[in-house]
Amino acid sequence: MSDSFTMQLVVTVAVVLVAIGYLIVRAVRAARRRNSAACDCGCSPAPAERRR
């Protein structure tokens, strides 16, 4: 296995782990944000500072 291949493998594993971590954190935050009206679907209806 060449050095280049090993480097690619290491970076790939790191990227995949970061992606999994990001999705998990996002899911946990969404579950906690039960009382927020913030949209999570890509439209984000209002960028006001706070909302209730």
Added chain:
Amino acid sequence: MMAVGPSVPAGTAQGRRAIRVALVGNSNTGKSTLFNALTGLRQHVANFPGTTVERLEGSFLSSSGARVSVMDLPGCMSLTPSSPDEAIAVAALRGTADTEPPDVIVVVVNAQSPERGLFVATQVVELGRPLVVALNQVDAAERSGVRIDVPELIHELGVVVIPTVATRGRGVDALRKAIESASDLSAPTLRWRASAGAAGTGEAGDDDTAQRYAWVHDVVERTMTRPVARSRWGDRLDRVVLHHVAGPLVFLAIMAVVFQAIFTWAQPLMDGMSVLVNALGGLATRSMGDGPLRSLLADGIIAGVGNVVVFVPQIALLFLFIGVLEDSGYMARAAFLMDRYMRRVGLPGKAFIPMLSGFACGVPAILATRTIEDRKDRLATIMVLPLMSCSARLPIYTLLIAAAIPATTVAGFLELRAVTLLALYLLGTVAAFGVAALFRTVLLRAPVRPFLIELPAYHLPRPRALLLSVWHRTWEFLRRAGTVILAFSVVLWALASYPRHASLQGEPAAVSAERQLSGSILGRVGHALEPAVRPLGYDWKLAISIAASFGARETFVSTMATLNGLTTDDDNLTAGALADRLRETRDIATGAVILTPLVAAGLMVFYVFALMCSSTVAVSMREAGGGRTGLGWAALQFAYMLTLAYGGAWVVYRAGLALGFS
């Protein structure tokens, strides 16, 4: 017009203590535009009643350095709330267990027809808080021939009145100063109490309401002169767009133009973006040695995210058209027009605006149902709203249409693909009406309330506000592509690439790649799910794509792109190329085309009906009452839509086969 009042001494700011201000008034008087002008924020604004259904907060620094916190409240007709959004406004004004009432209340009044706004002012003054009246849209009033004697109005009301044009920032500085000064004052005594002699309670009983309106009418008569006729061209336009025959035809024509434009105008830009994505993929392949990172970049990230991003021009155009409809004043007319049809299926006329907003996104559309007074009316609307095709469905429709529908025209000028897109949107709308009728006859029986809506004046959409709105919504779509879709594409690529299998001697590359994907974790999941979707004509790869899109619909496109990228060595995976590829992809074992026109038609129907958005489920749950009640309604919504999706796709596929299609 003057911008000063008799009771505002200069230079009386309260040092640096934060001042809390509430903007209140009738719907569609420009409260959110004024909120944006005061705070520099970009809260969504539109030219129809009920745009704001939540309490929003922003702030600015006064000239004396004090922080002024501003609350934008939903519109209300009185301080006796009749709908959830009005209840939010009234609770904020009166104060709640965890929130103090505001230090200053600004009542925003429409200068063209101030009576109902001043009626609210007569009630607000009884809350015992310093009060400022912002007489908004004075430019439109002047143009329509209305003359207002502001000093006389100040004298008659006994409170500060600031003429404003929120859209142009006129009067906003004066309003800021008036707010700052008013916070030092005790509550004013609106002259209504002295002259009418009523002991106001803030509650609108019939007699009380009549007395207040009589007083307001007197004040308006003494301080304003109005021309007898309204804007002539607006009236003439209304005679057509509100006509019982011409009106629906105009509405359908507008919708046809919108979908034709979405398909044709966006194409050059989409081609340009495809070239860009293509070049990136080529660059990644050429500049890196063979290895997992190269495959991750080219097949996972660039193919997955890139194929979602190329749909941005279409999404932006959709938002542009929705923005024009909102800002021009047509949306309220369309709601009025559609009331008679909606009433027949048991939906209130007020449901129309949330439903049309559902073409952009279901989440704010469900929040917008707060303007609906009756709980059963509101629940029925929430239950059917996700059937309106949101912007996340657009990339899926476009991809499947490009793969299955030929690029020909009908009636000489309409593109068959655009007509198909319109048909998909109509299918969702008709299904929403049908399901609403079912709910109203089974679970949510109640007479539908009469529909009253104030038709706002027509005006040309303001380019700046329109472009900001389009930019903001489009940016959110891009942000999502760069976060969730990106992370999802990476994970999906990993699941589709491992465990690795060695290629067999002499095995063609395509067969080897297919065998690799089939034996991967994702491939095994796909094979496990395949029996569930076989009756619809789908193979294990489509099963994976459908399963992946349950969290968010648009991942269907990125999943299809990743799966195809991994099983071919062509790096030109653009939107058009992906559609061509899907059309030609064959089952390795049988050689049969997988995505036949019939299968694609079934898939389109599946995505029209299926509720594949976790945010929509969460919002439905909360807005349907929260707790177990909300969970029950949200579960019912998810279940009936999935049943409809599966059943619809099955019927299309089986009927198509029976009729000899493939």
